Amino acid sequence: METAEIQFEIAKNQIGIDFDALEKEEEIEESSILPNTLIKPVNHDWIANEVLFVVVRTNRKDVCPNFASLKLCGKTMTEWVLMAGGQCQSMVIEQCEDVMSKIRSIGTDKQIIAVFYSDAPLLDRAGFYRIMDYFSSRSINFLQLARGFIVKTNFLRNNPNFMSGSVGGYEDESLLVAEDGKTLNYIQKHLNKKILNYHIANGVVVFGENTVFIDADCEIDSGVVIYPNNVIEGQSIISSGCVLKSGNVINNSILSQNCIVEGAYIENSKLGQGTVVGANEKIVNQEV
Numbered sequence: 001m002e003t004a005e006i007q008f009e010i011a012k013n014q015i016g017i018d019f020d021a022l023e024k025e026e027e028i029e030e031s032s033i034l035p036n037t038l039i040k041p042v043n044h045d046w047i048a049n050e051v052l053f054v055v056v057r058t059n060r061k062d063v064c065p066n067f068a069s070l071k072l073c074g075k076t077m078t079e080w081v082l083m084a085g086g087q088c089q090s091m092v093i094e095q096c097e098d099v100m101s102k103i104r105s106i107g108t109d110k111q112i113i114a115v116f117y118s119d120a121p122l123l124d125r126a127g128f129y130r131i132m133d134y135f136s137s138r139s140i141n142f143l144q145l146a147r148g149f150i151v152k153t154n155f156l157r158n159n160p161n162f163m164s165g166s167v168g169g170y171e172d173e174s175l176l177v178a179e180d181g182k183t184l185n186y187i188q189k190h191l192n193k194k195i196l197n198y199h200i201a202n203g204v205v206v207f208g209e210n211t212v213f214i215d216a217d218c219e220i221d222s223g224v225v226i227y228p229n230n231v232i233e234g235q236s237i238i239s240s241g242c243v244l245k246s247g248n249v250i251n252n253s254i255l256s257q258n259c260i261v262e263g264a265y266i267e268n269s270k271l272g273q274g275t276v277v278g279a280n281e282k283i284v285n286q287e288v
Contacts, residue, residue: 044129051132052110053085055092056099056148058119063180072121073191074215074233077178080121080191084128084174085114100163104156113156116148120175122187127174134170146175191216247279 057078059068069076075083082090089110093102095117103115114132116123131150135143141155142162156162178184195214196206204220206212208228214220215233221240226232230244234252238244242255245262253266256273263279269286277283 044132047129047132048087050111051085051088052106052108052113052153053082053088053090054103054106054113054115055081055085055090056095056115056117057092058095058117060119060178063178063184067178068118072184072188073195073213074217076118077121078118081116081118081123084116084123084125086125088114103151104160108153111153112150113153114148114150116145116175117177119178120147121178122176122190123174127172130174131170131172143170145170145172147177148175253283 055078057068061067064070068078072080078092082092089108091106093099096102099115103113106113112135114128131143131145135150141152143150176183176187178187192213193209195216196209196212199214199220200206202220203222205223205225207226211228211230212226213231215236217234218232218236218238220226220232220238221242223240224238224242224244226244227246229246229248231249232238232244233250236250236252237254238250239255239257239259241258243260244250245260247263248261249265249267250261251267253268254270255261255266256271256275258274259271259277260275261271261277264277264281264283266277266282267284269283269288271277271283271288275288277288
């Protein structure tokens, strides 16, 4: 095996999982009991044109010292929340004592500003759409959320003394706050389960789902078989026909077709087609 610099064919900020497609499939399945003639699709195209999506980056050191930079399934909590508003113009601001004044100072031509805090990383596009549907259907100027708020830009500019409060409050299950270790652990498990469900729906065979952990930006082809006690991290690519037996850690690596790996540690490396890696092997910065 020769040590080499591996040229990965991976985009710097790739998002390997199209969660939106998964959410649409779930919505279709839930509504399948109704006749198609009774199902009226909701158009959310207006959101991209009218909404500025703002994430307030929190740093809850009472939960853990590195809260702001902590990664859950390969992404920081700020990145998870940003994905929910991926179709909108978006920005990140740091938390401060007067968030409302900071929001008021933003120059934007968007009609609505949607503000969410990064310590609620379960917010996804489906949750964001539910919140925006509620806001738009009631023709209100301001909506207080558990971790954030929605406000019409002109209302905010024309009412300089307005402060956020419990006006028109709305609760959504996606705004669960990572306020302690127990909640953070639950959020991590929920995100990992969502990732696993995505891959299973795409034809990946996963045995022992409770002991398989996959980062959000990994790409795994249909037909790959993953046994218990596997960790796939970073921007790894697992090609069709691969079998991951128990006990592997695979980080930022490419497995070409039909590889069989068991009990190995593979980092920043590429395995050629049909490569077999046995137990306790460590492959780092290599092309095999």
